[in-house]
Amino acid sequence: MTRKLFTLALLGSTMIGGAAAAEDVTLTIESWRNDDLALWQDKIIPAFEAANPGIKLKFTPSAPAEYNAVLNSKLDAGSAGDLITCRPFDASLGLYDKGQLADLSDLDAMGSFSNVAKSAWQTDDGSATFCVPIASVIHGFIYNKDAFAELGVNVPETEDEFFAALEKIKEDGNYVPLAMGTNDQWEAATMGYNNIGPNYWKGEEGRLALIAGEQKLTDDQWVAPYETLSKWGAYMGDGYEAQTYPDSQNIFTLGRAAIYPAGSWEISGFNTQADFEMGAFKPPVKAAGDTCYISDHTDIAVGLNAASPNAEAAKTFLNWVGSAEFASIYANALPGFFSLSNHEVAMEDPLAQEFVSWRGECESTIRSTYQILSRGTPNLENETWGASVAAIKGTKAPADLGADLQEGLASWYEPQK
Amino acid sequence: MQNTPYKPRRRWHIAVFLAPAVLVYTAIMIFPLFNTLRLALYSESDQIRQFVGLANFETLFGNPNWSEQFWNALGNNFWFFFVHMLVQNPIGVALAAILSHPRLRFAALYRTAIFVPTILSFVIVGFAWKLILSPIWGITPDLLDAIGLKWLFAPWLGKEDYALTTLALISVWQFVGIPMMLIYAALLSIPEEVIEAGEVDGITGMSAFWKIKLPLILPSIGIISILTFVGNFNAFDLIYTTQGALAGPDFSTDILGTFMYRTFFGFQLQLGDPHMGSAIATAMFGIILIGVCIYLFGIQTRLRRYQF
Numbered sequence: 219m220t221r222k223l224f225t226l227a228l229l230g231s232t233m234i235g236g237a238a239a240a241e242d243v244t245l246t247i248e249s250w251r252n253d254d255l256a257l258w259q260d261k262i263i264p265a266f267e268a269a270n271p272g273i274k275l276k277f278t279p280s281a282p283a284e285y286n287a288v289l290n291s292k293l294d295a296g297s298a299g300d301l302i303t304c305r306p307f308d309a310s311l312g313l314y315d316k317g318q319l320a321d322l323s324d325l326d327a328m329g330s331f332s333n334v335a336k337s338a339w340q341t342d343d344g345s346a347t348f349c350v351p352i353a354s355v356i357h358g359f360i361y362n363k364d365a366f367a368e369l370g371v372n373v374p375e376t377e378d379e380f381f382a383a384l385e386k387i388k389e390d391g392n393y394v395p396l397a398m399g400t401n402d403q404w405e406a407a408t409m410g411y412n413n414i415g416p417n418y419w420k421g422e423e424g425r426l427a428l429i430a431g432e433q434k435l436t437d438d439q440w441v442a443p444y445e446t447l448s449k450w451g452a453y454m455g456d457g458y459e460a461q462t463y464p465d466s467q468n469i470f471t472l473g474r475a476a477i478y479p480a481g482s483w484e485i486s487g488f489n490t491q492a493d494f495e496m497g498a499f500k501p502p503v504k505a506a507g508d509t510c511y512i513s514d515h516t517d518i519a520v521g522l523n524a525a526s527p528n529a530e531a532a533k534t535f536l537n538w539v540g541s542a543e544f545a546s547i548y549a550n551a552l553p554g555f556f557s558l559s560n561h562e563v564a565m566e567d568p569l570a571q572e573f574v575s576w577r578g579e580c581e582s583t584i585r586s587t588y589q590i591l592s593r594g595t596p597n598l599e600n601e602t603w604g605a606s607v608a609a610i611k612g613t614k615a616p617a618d619l620g621a622d623l624q625e626g627l628a629s630w631y632e633p634q635k
Numbered sequence: 636m637q638n639t640p641y642k643p644r645r646r647w648h649i650a651v652f653l654a655p656a657v658l659v660y661t662a663i664m665i666f667p668l669f670n671t672l673r674l675a676l677y678s679e680s681d682q683i684r685q686f687v688g689l690a691n692f693e694t695l696f697g698n699p700n701w702s703e704q705f706w707n708a709l710g711n712n713f714w715f716f717f718v719h720m721l722v723q724n725p726i727g728v729a730l731a732a733i734l735s736h737p738r739l740r741f742a743a744l745y746r747t748a749i750f751v752p753t754i755l756s757f758v759i760v761g762f763a764w765k766l767i768l769s770p771i772w773g774i775t776p777d778l779l780d781a782i783g784l785k786w787l788f789a790p791w792l793g794k795e796d797y798a799l800t801t802l803a804l805i806s807v808w809q810f811v812g813i814p815m816m817l818i819y820a821a822l823l824s825i826p827e828e829v830i831e832a833g834e835v836d837g838i839t840g841m842s843a844f845w846k847i848k849l850p851l852i853l854p855s856i857g858i859i860s861i862l863t864f865v866g867n868f869n870a871f872d873l874i875y876t877t878q879g880a881l882a883g884p885d886f887s888t889d890i891l892g893t894f895m896y897r898t899f900f901g902f903q904l905q906l907g908d909p910h911m912g913s914a915i916a917t918a919m920f921g922i923i924l925i926g927v928c929i930y931l932f933g934i935q936t937r938l939r940r941y942q943f
Contacts, residue, residue, distance in 0.1 A: 308906060316682070401793050403883045457770020459793025459884065465771050596700050597905035604885050613795065613885065629700055 243531040244274040246299030248292070250285030251518070257551045265547055266538055273531045293318045293523070300526035301535065304349035304519040306338035307588050313521075314341070314348040320522040321346045325533065327540025334422065334582055335558035338516035342590060349519035350539045351558035353548060354584075356573045357413040357513040360480040360488065362473060363495040365393050371476075373499045377446065380502040384453040387476045395453035397475035399461025406606035407599070409479040410450065412585040414501045415443040416511035421583030429590050431633025435624040436617070444609040444616035451610045459611065467491075481515075482573045485554035489567070498572045500580060514582035516558060549574075594630030601626055668920070674913035691914035705915070707886055708894040709922070711799055715890060716867040718803035719810075724859055726807070727814025728852075732844060734815070735822040746819070750812035757809075761876030764805045768792055792877060795887040802888055806873055810866075814859045821855040822848060861930045868923050871896060891919045 247258075258277040266275060278299060280288045286309055292298035293313065302319060304310040313319045322328065323346050328336070331351050339349035366373065369390050374380040387395040400406050419425065419439040427433040433440070455461070455475070470478040471491040478484070480498070488496060503510050520539055522532050538544055545557035546564070553570035557563050565571045587599040601623055608614040614622075628634045678687040695701045730749060734742050752760065767773050770790045779788050791801040825848060833839070833847045871892030874882055880902045882889035897905070899912025 312906070399793075400884065402879060403881055455771075457790035457793065460768065460770055460790030461793070462765075462769075465769065469771065592905065595905070595908070595911075597902075600881060600902065600905055603881060604883075607883070608885060611884075626700060629698075 242272055242274045243528045244276055245301055245528055245532055245535060246276045246278055247301040247303065247520070248285075248289055248299040249277065249279040249303035250282040250305070251303065252279040252281060254552065255279060257548075261547050261551055262544070265543065266535065269543075270534060270538070273534060275535070289313075293525075296525060298523050298525075300523055300528050300532045302349075302521045302523050303352075304339055304521045306516050306519070307590075308593055310339055310349060310519070310521065311341065314346070318524055319348045320524040320526075320529070321348055322350060322522060322536065323347045325350065325536055325540075327537045330540040330559040330561065332558075332560065334514070334584065335516060337584065337589060339519045339521070349521035350536045351516060352518040352520055352539060353552070353555035354514050354516050354558050355554065356482045356556060356576065357409065357515070358480060358482070358498050358500045358573060358576065359413075360470070360478045360484065360496050360498050360569070362393070362470070362476050362492075363497045365473070365476045365494075366497075369393075369476075373497065374502050375499075376506050377502045377504055381449065384477070388453055394455035394469060394475040395477060396450060396455070397466045397470040397478045398450070398454055399458045399463070399466050400454075400607045400610055401460050401462045401465075403603040403607050405463055405466070405479070406447070406610055407587075407603040408585070409481060410447050410610065411443050411602055411606040412513050412515075412587070413479055414446060415440075415586060416513055416581075416583045417501055417503050417508070418442045419586065420509075421511035421581045425583055425586045425589075428586065429633070431631075431635075434634065435627060436620040441616050441620040444605065444619050447606055447609040448612055448616060451612060454610070482554040482556065482570065485567060485569050485573070486552065489553070489569070496569055498569055500576045510576070510580035511583055512576050512580045513585055514556070514577065515584045515588070518555070591627065591631065596626040596629070598623065598627055671913045671916050672920075674910055675917045678910050679908075691911055692918070694911065695914050695918065701911075704886065704889065704894055705891075705918070708889045708891045711888065712868055712870075712890045714799060715803050715806075715870065716864060718800060719807060719863050719867055720860065722804065723807040723811050723863065724814050724856065727811050727859070728818050728849075728856065730811070730815040731818035731822055732848070734819055746815075749815060752809045753812040755809065757872035758876050760805065760809050761873050764808075765792060765877050768801070793884055795884050798878070798884060799888045802873060802877060805877075806870070809873075813862075814856075817855050817859055818852055821852040825851050857930070857934055861927060864926050864930070865923055868919060868926070891915065891922075895919065 255277065258275075263275045263277065267273065276299075286305070289298060289302065290313075293302075293316075298318075302313070304313075304319070310319065314321075327350050328347060333344070335351045335354070336347050337344070339351065340347045361373070365371075365387070369387060369392075371383045371386050372379070374383045384395040387393050398405055398409065416424075419428075419433070424433060424439055428435070428440070435441075451458070455469070461469075466475075466478070467484070467487070469475045471488055473492070473494055500510055500512055520536065522529060522536060526532055540559060542559070542561035542563070545559045545561045549555065549557045549563045549570070550566055553565065553567035554573070556570070556574050563574075565574060585599075587602050592599040605614075605619040605623055609616055609619060624634070675691055676686060676688060677684050678691060679685070695705055733739060734746055736742075739745075768775050768791055770776060770788070770793075776785065776788045779785050789797065791797040829847060829851075830843060833843050838846055869892060870890055874888050874890055874893050875896065878884075878888050878893075880893060880897050882893045895912055895915040896902075898908055898915055901907030
């Protein structure tokens with residue numbers, strides 16, 4: 219008898235609960251950023267719900283490595299959430315082509331974003347944009363201010379100054395000049411080649427010319443970064459060949475290294491681990507006064523599931539994602555992930571502020587290999603990893619690396635044939 | 636004597652008892668295998684799957700972008716296998732011979748200690764060795780320094796010339812317990828009479844091992860070799876955990892397993908291509924099949940069996 223009553227009570231409560239929820243629209247957000255769960259629950263969702271009564275948000279992230287697979291099968295089965303966090307370029311473009319992401323080109327919020335910011339979530343011709351950009355990461359170098367002061371090293375502006383600084387640190391012998399290894403390979407390309415490269419190929423100008431087939435990877439501006447990288451190996455510490463990414467992070471935060479070739483996503487981790495003062499400098503230019511270019515790489519966006527029954531409510535949310543309020547909350551909660559919008563965002567973290575200030579001084583671009591050029595086999599991004607490692611180790615001449623990459627790209631990419 | 640016509644009895648119980656095993660095996664082994672072979676004959680463009688015959692294999696073997704990687708991976712696979720054959724199996728036999736010595740004390744302890752790594756996960760073994768060999772935090776440089784051999788140290792996992800051999804030796808370290816156990820069992824099963832007969836003829840000690848025991852355990856060594864072959868050509872996890880899907884440095888540790896993984900599931904910006912991945916899987920299957928056939932028809936049939 220008591221059990222029956224209990225069951226009835228349970229049933230009743232679910233029905234009441236269901237009825238209450240029916241008044242509000244609940245939007246489910248799919249994401250791979252499970253690190254951000256607390257941020258969404260404590261800051262973003264309350265702020266949005268306060269401003270938009272009647273719309274509730276539910277953030278349901280999955281593990282980063284599984285996200286693409288999980289999302290694709292959910293979308294195919296029709297059980298995916300209303301809002302989809304978009305990875306840049308082909309993964310999201312594939313979803314749009316399949317009709318699973320809605321075209322958001324007409325959304326009001328799109329006015330808050332530059333073309334570069336939107337490029338990661340557009341069709342190749344730029345005619346349709348299907349995700350609202352959220353955040354980017356900026357490349358540069360983080361350095362140990364205490365070590366610089368101790369050794370009397372100045373923050374380098376030009377390449378000559380950069381190598382002079384490295385030489386000075388190496389001579390002293392107390393610090394590893396550059397905290398980077400080649401074991402995991404991607405750092406060499408991401409924090410090496412695509413970090414310093416934009417200064418050579420003039421950012422967007424070179425990147426777009428490469429996509430259009432007007433420049434080749436054998437051209438000087440694409441080979442020269444490898445020549446510069448080939449000088450890095452001497453400053454990277456003993457056994458850097460087997461040094462992993464976490465090794466490099468640890469060496470730097472333990473104060474054993476002076477300069478860390480970085481992406482801004484390191485900021486929050488380094489803030490909690492390093493007990494010395496950190497500064498950041500942008501990729502050095504060839505000659506003082508040259509225009510500088512930075513890699514301000516588009517990383518996260520959010521789109522609308524084309525099959526969502528709550529499209530209107532979802533669009534309200536997406537418009538809010540383009541607002542200054544969202545930009546400020548997001549960028550301050552996750553220093554190092556910078557808002558892609560045109561709104562002025564004041565950041566409390568000095569290191570993050572330093573990184574983002576370069577946007578005003580330099581031209582922004584994104585990683586050269588990400589749009590279109592990594593669609594075929596061989597995949598240019600993966601090839602660039604290997605090439606950057608080979609350059610640093612000196613196992614291959616920079617000109618040969620350029621020739622190899624060009625040959626691989628030309629084998630499947632029509633404009634480069 | 637009555638002449639009744641012979642009427643075969645239907646033995647339903649055989650089918651009934653076999654059915655669960657056959658069904659499960661078909662569902663999780665045979666069907667996926669044939670589906671992989673089938674998938675290799677298709678290609679997808681603009682989300683339409685088309686039958687392309689052997690075109691994927693033509694790409695795999697004929698297109699330099701693919702064939703270079705394929706031959707590199709296959710060559711690495713053979714090197715991986717040879718290191719196992721040259722190091723793991725002789726050490727396994729030697730360990731078994733020592734362990735089976737009647738006057739060895741604490742044999743069970745050694746046996747267990749040597750066998751334990753075999754039951755560890757690849758991930759643990761991979762990460763543990765990566766840490767041990769790390770030039771920054773590892774204990775190897777210090778240990779070598781302590782005995783004055785620091786000059787021997789190199790970041791072995793990070794150098795193209797050494798990485799694959801280092802990984803093969805790590806794998807040997809992990810799996811040497813298996814040949815040891817199999818040979819140990821084979822050695823124990825040799826009847827005392829044979830050894831004693833040899834002793835009467837003056838064959839003792841080492842020569843008893845070479846002349847009597849070794850020929851008798853050859854079939855076991857054959858089985859171990861083929862197990863090593865199949866295991867090595869299907870290897871993937873150790874390389875993946877230590878070197879990642881790109882099997883660095885510069886593909887020097889790339890084997891067919893990692894090559895297939897990258898192609899099939901995609902990696903980083905590269906989207907997965909199940910059809911080319913299946914073509915590689917089919918090639919792996921073919922290579923293993925050829926190897927096993929060579930063993931079965933070329934070696935197994937020639938091995939002499941002894942009956943007592």
